[in-house]
Amino acid sequence: MSKLLIRNLRPMAGEACDLLIEDGRIARIGKGLDASGTAVEDAGGAIAIPGLIEAHTHLDKTLWGMPWYAGRKGGVLQDLIDNERNERIPLGLDVHRQSMRHALRLIENGTSHIRSHVDIDTDHGLILLEGKLRTREALAGLVDIQIVAFPQSGLMVRPGTYELMDEALSAGADIVGGLDPSSIDRDPKASLDATFALAVKHGKPIDIHLHEPGELGAFTLEMIMERTRAEGLQGMVGVSHGFCLGMPDQARVASLIDQVAELDIRIFSNGSPKATCPSLQALRAAGVKVGIGCDGIRDTWGPWGQPDMLHRARIVGMKNSMRRDDELELLLDTASSGGAAAIGVDGHALEIGAMADLTLVAGETLAHAVVEEAPRPMVIKGGKVVARAGKLCVEGVVAP
Amino acid sequence: MSKLLIRNLRPMAGEACDLLIEDGRIARIGKGLDASGTAVEDAGGAIAIPGLIEAHTHLDKTLWGMPWYAGRKGGVLQDLIDNERNERIPLGLDVHRQSMRHALRLIENGTSHIRSHVDIDTDHGLILLEGKLRTREALAGLVDIQIVAFPQSGLMVRPGTYELMDEALSAGADIVGGLDPSSIDRDPKASLDATFALAVKHGKPIDIHLHEPGELGAFTLEMIMERTRAEGLQGMVGVSHGFCLGMPDQARVASLIDQVAELDIRIFSNGSPKATCPSLQALRAAGVKVGIGCDGIRDTWGPWGQPDMLHRARIVGMKNSMRRDDELELLLDTASSGGAAAIGVDGHALEIGAMADLTLVAGETLAHAVVEEAPRPMVIKGGKVVARAGKLCVEGVVAP
Numbered sequence: 044m045s046k047l048l049i050r051n052l053r054p055m056a057g058e059a060c061d062l063l064i065e066d067g068r069i070a071r072i073g074k075g076l077d078a079s080g081t082a083v084e085d086a087g088g089a090i091a092i093p094g095l096i097e098a099h100t101h102l103d104k105t106l107w108g109m110p111w112y113a114g115r116k117g118g119v120l121q122d123l124i125d126n127e128r129n130e131r132i133p134l135g136l137d138v139h140r141q142s143m144r145h146a147l148r149l150i151e152n153g154t155s156h157i158r159s160h161v162d163i164d165t166d167h168g169l170i171l172l173e174g175k176l177r178t179r180e181a182l183a184g185l186v187d188i189q190i191v192a193f194p195q196s197g198l199m200v201r202p203g204t205y206e207l208m209d210e211a212l213s214a215g216a217d218i219v220g221g222l223d224p225s226s227i228d229r230d231p232k233a234s235l236d237a238t239f240a241l242a243v244k245h246g247k248p249i250d251i252h253l254h255e256p257g258e259l260g261a262f263t264l265e266m267i268m269e270r271t272r273a274e275g276l277q278g279m280v281g282v283s284h285g286f287c288l289g290m291p292d293q294a295r296v297a298s299l300i301d302q303v304a305e306l307d308i309r310i311f312s313n314g315s316p317k318a319t320c321p322s323l324q325a326l327r328a329a330g331v332k333v334g335i336g337c338d339g340i341r342d343t344w345g346p347w348g349q350p351d352m353l354h355r356a357r358i359v360g361m362k363n364s365m366r367r368d369d370e371l372e373l374l375l376d377t378a379s380s381g382g383a384a385a386i387g388v389d390g391h392a393l394e395i396g397a398m399a400d401l402t403l404v405a406g407e408t409l410a411h412a413v414v415e416e417a418p419r420p421m422v423i424k425g426g427k428v429v430a431r432a433g434k435l436c437v438e439g440v441v442a443p
Numbered sequence: 444m445s446k447l448l449i450r451n452l453r454p455m456a457g458e459a460c461d462l463l464i465e466d467g468r469i470a471r472i473g474k475g476l477d478a479s480g481t482a483v484e485d486a487g488g489a490i491a492i493p494g495l496i497e498a499h500t501h502l503d504k505t506l507w508g509m510p511w512y513a514g515r516k517g518g519v520l521q522d523l524i525d526n527e528r529n530e531r532i533p534l535g536l537d538v539h540r541q542s543m544r545h546a547l548r549l550i551e552n553g554t555s556h557i558r559s560h561v562d563i564d565t566d567h568g569l570i571l572l573e574g575k576l577r578t579r580e581a582l583a584g585l586v587d588i589q590i591v592a593f594p595q596s597g598l599m600v601r602p603g604t605y606e607l608m609d610e611a612l613s614a615g616a617d618i619v620g621g622l623d624p625s626s627i628d629r630d631p632k633a634s635l636d637a638t639f640a641l642a643v644k645h646g647k648p649i650d651i652h653l654h655e656p657g658e659l660g661a662f663t664l665e666m667i668m669e670r671t672r673a674e675g676l677q678g679m680v681g682v683s684h685g686f687c688l689g690m691p692d693q694a695r696v697a698s699l700i701d702q703v704a705e706l707d708i709r710i711f712s713n714g715s716p717k718a719t720c721p722s723l724q725a726l727r728a729a730g731v732k733v734g735i736g737c738d739g740i741r742d743t744w745g746p747w748g749q750p751d752m753l754h755r756a757r758i759v760g761m762k763n764s765m766r767r768d769d770e771l772e773l774l775l776d777t778a779s780s781g782g783a784a785a786i787g788v789d790g791h792a793l794e795i796g797a798m799a800d801l802t803l804v805a806g807e808t809l810a811h812a813v814v815e816e817a818p819r820p821m822v823i824k825g826g827k828v829v830a831r832a833g834k835l836c837v838e839g840v841v842a843p
Contacts, residue, residue, distance in 0.1 A: 111811040115766045316716035316762040345766045346814040347757065357747065361758075362716040366515045366745045411511040414746045 046070075047399075047426055048078045052086035054393040056409045059088055064399040067426040072395065084428060086403055089420045090412055092375065093391045094155020094400035095352035096382030099283050099311040099336025102142035102159040102178065102188075103171045106134070106341055107350070108443075109141075115343065120227065120254065124196055127343040128166055134343075138174025140443045145340060146178060147442040148350035150186050151430045153402030153419040157186055158250070158311075158336070158386045160193035160220055163211050165203045176215050185429050185437060189386060191250050193220035198237055199228040205237055212245040218281075221251035225263045232266070239270045242279065248387065250281040250311070256319060260287025261299060271306045281309040281385070283336075288326075289319030297325075304329040309385040313338040314359030323363045327373060327381070334382035335359050352378050353404070356413055371410035399426040447799075447826055448478050452486035454793040456809045459488055464799040467826040472795065484828060486803055489820045490812055492775065493791045494555025494800035495752035496782030499683050499711040499736025502542035502559040502578065502588075503571045506534070507741055507750070508843075509541075515743065520627065520654065524596055527743040528566055534743070538574025540843045545740060546578060547842040548750035550586050551830045553802030553819040557586055558650070558711075558736070558786045560593035560620055563611050565603045576615050585829050585837060589786060591650050593620035598637055599628040605637055612645040618681075621651035625663045632666070639670045642679065648787065650681040650711070656719060660687025661699060671706045681709040681785070683736075688726075689719030697725075704729040709785040713738040714759030723763045727773060727781070734782035735759050752778050753804070756813055771810035799826040 047064040054062065054072060061076040062069060104127070106112050112134070116126045130136075142159070149157060161175045172192065179188040192211035194204050198221065212219065219241045224234035242249045255263050264287060271280045282303075288296055288310070300321075303310065311334045312320055326333050337355045340348040348355075356378045365374055383391030390397050403420040406412035418433025429437050447464040454460065454472060461476040462469060504527070506512050512534070516526045530536075542559070549557060561575045572592065579588040592611035594604050598621065612619065619641045624634035642649045655663050664687060671680045682703075688696055688710070700721075703710065709732045712720055726733050737755045740748040748755075756778045765774055783791030790797050803820040806812035818833025829837050 111807040113768045113808065113810065115768070117767055117770075314716070316714070316758065317764045341814065346771065346810065347761050349816060358716065358761075361747050364717045367517055368513045368515070370517075371746065407511040408513065410513065410746065414741065416749060 045426065046081035048076060048081040048083045050083060050085050051088050052091045052403065053088060054091050056090045062091070064426040067399055069393065069395055069397050069399050072393070084421065086421065089403040090406060090409065091393060091401050091403055092409070092412070093379045093383065093393055094402050094422070094424065095153045095378055096334060096386060096388070096391070097149055097154050097157040097336055097352055098334025098382045098386050099313060099338055100145070100157060100159050101339050101342065102145045102157070103138045103161045103175055104339050104342035104344070105141050105145045106136065106343070107141065107144045107148070109134070112343065115345065123344050128164060128196055130343050131167065138171045139177045142175050142178040143181065143443050145350050146182055146186060146188065147435055147440070149352070150182070150422060150424070151419070151433050151435050152351040152353065153404070153422045154186060154352055155400035155402070155424055156189070156383060156386065156388055158189040158191065158218070158334070160191040161216070162195040163192050163204065163207050164194070164196040165201050165207065168207060169211055169214060172211050172214060172216060184427070185424055185440065187388070189218060190216045191218040191220040192216035193252070194222055197222065197227050199230045199234050208241055209244070212241060212247060217247060219245070219247055219249045221249065223252060223255050223263070224266070225259055226255045231263055235266050235270055239274055239276070242276065243274060248279045248281065249276070250283060252283045254284050254286055256286050257290045258287070260285070261290070261295065264299060268302050268306055268308065271308060278307040280306070281311060283311040284313070284318070285310050285321050286318045288321035300325060300329045300331065304331045307332070309334065311336055311385065312359060313355065314362040316358065316362060320362055323359060323374070323377060324370070327377070332381065332385040333377050334385035335378055353413060360413065368408065368410035371413045375409050375413050400424055445826065446481035448476060448481040448483045450483060450485050451488050452491040452803065453488060454491050456490045462491070464826040467799055469793065469795055469797050469799050472793070484821065486821065489803040490806060490809065491793060491801050491803055492809070492812070493779045493783065493793055494802050494822070494824065495553045495778050496734055496786060496788070496791070497549055497554050497557040497736055497752055498734025498782045498786050499713060499738055500545070500557065500559050501739050501742065502545045502557070503538045503561045503575055504742035504744070505541050505545045505740045506536065506743065507541065507544045507548070509534070512743065515745065523744050528564060528596055530743050531567065538571045539577045542575050542578040543581065543843050545750050546582055546586060546588065547835055547840070549752070550582070550822060550824070551819070551833050551835050552751040552753065553804070553822045554586060554752055555800035555802070555824055556589070556783060556786065556788055558589040558591065558618070558734070560591040561616070562595040563592050563604065563607050564594070564596040565601050565607065568607060569611055569614060572611050572614060572616060581840070584827070585824055585840065587788070589618060590616045591618040591620040592616035593652070594622055597622065597627050599630045599634050608641055609644070612641060612647060617647060619645070619647055619649045621649065623652060623655050623663070624666070625659055626655045631663055635666050635670055639674055639676070642676065643674060648679045648681065649676070650683055652683045654684050654686055656686050657690045658687070660685070661690070661695065664699060668702050668706055668708065671708060678707040680706070681711060683711040684713070684715070684718070685710050685721050686718045688721035700725060700729045700731065704731045707732070709734065711736055711785065712759060713755065714762040716758065716762060720762055723759060723774070723777060724770070727777070732781065732785040733777050734785035735778055753813060760813065768808065768810035771813045775809050775813050800824055
């Protein structure tokens with residue numbers, strides 16, 4: 044039985060104590076625990092939280108570590124989609140290499156679970172998925188990766204995509220993705236019927252990108268909710284971005300959020316400074332399970348972002364006018380235990396019996412830990428120390 | 444004559460060359476310059492830009508380096524104003540110490556000029572100004588600090604404030620501040636008449652915080668513009684935030700921006716993710732001089748921010764949906780030469796005869812330099828190296 048004793052840590056910013064891990068799970072939490080027969084680490088009095096959750100990103104898109112890319116476009120969403128699809132091969136964007144770079148930095152910054160979309164399109168077939176499956180295998184035990192098969196170039200508008208999505212879900216993708224059934228697919232009924240059919244066929248959850256603003260987005264969201272109810276898929280459907288839930292009509296938004304909560308639809312937000320984002324506080328107050336995600340990091344779409352969930356939490360916090368400590372604690376929870384529940388990982392907490400996925404963070408309090416820009420002192424995944432002071436420390440794994 | 448030769452730098456990301464500084468000014472730029480009789484620094488091929496400009500901050504407010512402050516409030520603007528005024532003394536917020544901490548970190552991050560507001564209110568009289576004047580003196584030669592006398596608690600609503608503003612402007616404040624003449628002062632005519640009277644009396648520029656949204660802000664902005672025209676103060680008036688210029692009515696906004704440009708009113712933005720901000724691109728396209736500012740950094744109002752103009756530029760860039768290299772170059776200019784023009788510092792450029800205020804930045808291109816999170820390799824102010832690798836290197840100056 045492998046054992047690790049961590050001395051002098053403060054679970055959730057509480058009193059300093061020890062934490063004993065046995066076979067990858069938290070076995071005991073208390074003061075002055077017996078260290079005989081165990082490896083020992085000293086946390087130096089740092090706060091410990093459950094591992095951070097990256098609930099929405101695109102590991103197959105980043106240009107991190109590649110030469111500066113000067114070819115970004117303006118224009119509408121479709122222009123950015125086309126630019127990326129056309130540029131992937133000329134740029135030499137190797138999905139395995141790039142997703143390794145991206146995921147390893149997320150690990151160094153304390154991330155224990157990643158939900159990543161991967162493009163499925165008729166130009167690339169399943170090769171992007173294959174690169175990401177290799178990354179998931181290479182990082183097994185260091186981070187858990189959920190893969191969403193994502194029809195980035197549209198499901199209905201590019202014939203052959205449905206069949207590729209079907210194959211992807213048989214080949215290892217965990218979740219059925221979708222993209223703007225009205226504004227991109229131009230046929231919300233057929234697009235959503237197809238998406239839900241794939242989910243039912245494969246018995247897998249759904250996660251739909253919904254950038255559509257205002258009443259258009261609300262209309263599409265209603266269609267998503269109708270199908271969720273009709274198919275009995277409560278708790279199995281997620282909506283990413285949901286910009287329509289940030290529209291000004293507060294009564295309309297409140298009614299939509301009530302239905303989202305009732306159907307246990309999960310919401311994933313990147314807190315985009317430029318968009319109308321759903322209120323994190325309103326969603327959480329209604330009992331909606333919410334995750335936050337960095338979305339794309341320095342890719343062909345845009346130059347922004349860091350592969351660090353606390354960096355993203357700060358953007359989400361600023362976007363939501365969070366100031367008080369209780370708000371910052373809600374934010375941190377959404378980036379950790381709350382986000383885990385939203386992506387379907389239960390029991391993600393510093394409790395006896397839970398998986399020993401924990402991250403030490405700098406700061407005096409949980410609120411302070413959210414805003415402090417500092418490396419994570421230590422990252423533990425499944426009971427194993429995987430990073431120290433913001434640097435990977437796993438034998439045989441090197442960031443490419 | 445003091446001389447410094449910097450070898451192997453890339454001015455504005457151009458070809459590598461040398462730059463000779465004589466008596467604090469740029470004397471020559473070229474390849475293989477003669478180093479005889481000069482101190483020599485090697486820039487290692489880094490990009491050089493004119494020093495960064497912090498165009499809107501509050502050096503007298505930060506809690507940086509103090510114990511975590513858990514007393515932040517929600518509520519409306521007035522609640523946050525009152526909380527701060529009441530908490531300054533109990534918290535031990537020493538303005539000189541805190542403004543030193545804040546300004547030194549701005550210097551380490553490549554800032555050559557700071558425009559900082561300082562609260563003038565009837566509870567504190569001029570003691571906050573005095574603390575900041577000490578900081579300006581202590582940092583003379585390391586950074587230029589402009590001080591705005593800022594009636595944070597209101598000018599008309601707290602009798603005695605006008606007289607204190609008048610004293611502050613005689614005692615060393617450079618600029619007449621203001622705050623929401625309609626929504627906070629409840630008397631826009633009297634408030635603006637008083638503000639402009641102070642400017643005329645002291646022959647000093649104006650910089651008014653205008654948070655008022657939508658048509659209320661547009662109304663107040665019109666009153667500011669009427670007085671600018673009537674008093675012939677073109678080029679002497681600034682508006683900070685200007686959230687009304689981010690309202691949805693595009694035709695109305697375009698008309699206001701035309702008038703702002705015609706009257707050479709300067710706009711200062713923090714790119715607040717939660718607010719309706721003026722479009723940086725639209726302002727610059729209309730010829731408006733724009734600066735960007737971090738605003739408050741970890742103060743009693745909010746926990747957010749870093750004392751780093753590139754950190755703030757990234758927030759402004761995300762807010763303005765900037766993606767392309769030309770947009771990122773415009774953004775960097777606004778944080779540098781463009782921002783200097785906005786705060787009234789002319790000739791802030793890497794040119795012969797200009798002050799030798801320059802910052803080396805990490806990255807392959809100017810666009811890359813905006814998004815890369817890395818310490819500034821070197822910061823030069825008035826021909827003197829003041830920071831290396833993000834750390835101050837000036838004898839006798841220690842961050843408190």
